[in-house]
Amino acid sequence: MDTRAFKRSLHDSGNYHRKGFGHSEDVNQKLQGEYQSSLIQQIRDRGYTWQEGDVTIRLAEAFGFCWGVERAVALAYETRQHFPTERIWITNEIIHNPSVNQQLRQMQVEFIPVINGIKDFSEVQSGDVVILPAFGASVQEMQLLNDRRCTIVDTTCPWVSKVWHSVEKHKKVEFTSIIHGKYNHEETIATSSFAGTYLIVLNLEQAQYVCDYILQGGDRQDFLAKFANAHSDGFDPDVDLERIGVANQTTMLKGETEQIGKLFERTLIRKYGPDQINAHFQSFNTICDATQERQDAMFELVDEALDLMVVIGGYNSSNTTHLQEIAIERGIPSYHIDGADRIGPGNQVEHKPLNQSLIVTEDWLPPGPLTLGITSGASTPDKVVADVLEKIFALKASPLPV
Ligand code: SF4
Incomplete structure (x- = not known):
């Protein structure tokens, strides 16, 4: 198949969009409220270090939402605003982050169902709007949606x-x-x-x-x-x-x-x-710049004297998993979690060791002073990182035997 010719004809069709719809100001305000954190901004401003009680945080100097993810999420929000009554689908998770995907569900963006490992497009009708996520969609899916005369909003990262x-x-x-x-x-x-x-x-x-x-x-x-x-x-x-x-x-x-x-x-x-x-x-x-910067920042972070490392990001996020690999290679105890809900009750954490299923570790935060390295994958909002930190601070400040 001549995929270049197909893409050209798709881009020229009136049903294909890969730029915003002129609602960026509204959408940016919403995104700030939902995904940014003043705590994380303060930590950035103080040289990526923060001390609270017994806990010293060392934040990687590049972490979290990358440009491509911000762009994709903003475009999805703009799509909802621009098509308030149309049925909107997305062919996959927009990015590998559970909280962002949940937010889209609440905005009535529907995920194409997967039945026995195969995506089922049977409910998608002509005139529906379909968002392609940041990591793109296969040419066959694009062809199917184009043939069905859907409106395609393509957030594929450049x-x-x-x-x-x-x-x-x-x-x-x-x-x-x-x-x-x-x-x-x-x-x-x-x-x-x-x-x-x-x-x-x-x-x-x-x-x-x-x-x-x-x-x-x-x-x-x-x-x-x-x-x-x-x-x-x-x-x-x-x-x-x-x-x-x-x-x-x-x-x-x-x-x-x-x-x-x-x-x-x-x-x-x-x-x-x-x-x-x-x-x-x-x-x-x-290799994209964002991936490279996050990996470079992680290599710098693991050179410091850290007691343990918390890597935050979706469990199916490839770039997050690679950040954890770097901590493991350096022999630093590391915990990959996808959000603050994985911490507790008490001094326990539910986390995903590399290439394994989720496990629960008890007494994961040692007693006394603690230096914690923190990073997050390119699809993790600052707010998720802030929620994790708040939970750790509260846990270390509590009378629990930690
Ligand atoms: S990690 Fe890189 S390729 Fe993936 S969305 Fe971000 S900028 Fe784009």
Whole structure:
């Protein structure tokens, strides 16, 4: 499919919007009230440090709502204001944050139901308004909504669109896109729909496996089983790994994406020689600035003497999970929570250890003075961070045995 031509015709149709509707002043006021926090602003103003009783907070110098998320949420609010009576849908969570998604539900924005793992668009009618979230939607979904004559409000972050352009460039020159990402993440599902031949690798270990296959060959069936659900239809590792372009989910660990790119480049140089590398390898840097800044700030924070780290963000938020990985690598006890409700009753916390299900840990806040590192993912409002801090302050100030 010529995805570029489809996007051009969609953008030219009268039913497609990706800019606001002129209600930004009203909407900004609402967003301030719902998502900002004066406590967090004060902590920023005081050099990202705060002391209250026994607790010293060290806040990462880049955290929370990124530009792309703010833009997507504002556009969704503007959509509600602009279409007060129309039925409004969203194809997925707008961002990976439960409180923001709940707020949209309260504004009668409906989420496309998912039945047995498959989205059910049967209720969506001509004339309905459909919002595409910050991490985009697949080209097939856009096509379906366009065919059904829906009004589409596209909040896809421009950084995500940049990755789509990269894989379209690979497709144009018949290169296979190696996408560093999670095959079942909405953004990567959307990105792969714009690619031609593609393979999704989760991490450096999977990339190494592919590179070993490129150099030494291997069992084709084992390869396909290892990457089940993570490649384009008809993908053949014996044919489709000769010319490669690297792309990524915007929220992966930046260092890992770079290592993966270099690994493929070195591998193809070994196989085809340095003078042939441009005929076999392409790479564009598509890690977004916000992800990079939050990861860099986290690397600085974990260099400090912290007793423990609280990472706040949706459990399905890829960039939040990567922030937690950084704390774990440094051996700092870390708790990933998605909001203040996970704390308590008493000195307990319900949290999600990396790659595990939720667990409850008792006596998580030690007694006496405590230095706490705090960060939050790109889809977490300041207000959620403030609520977590208030709860921790109250807990440490209470007569509970903490
Ligand atoms: S994390 Fe990056 S790609 Fe994702 S919405 Fe924010 S700015 Fe856009």
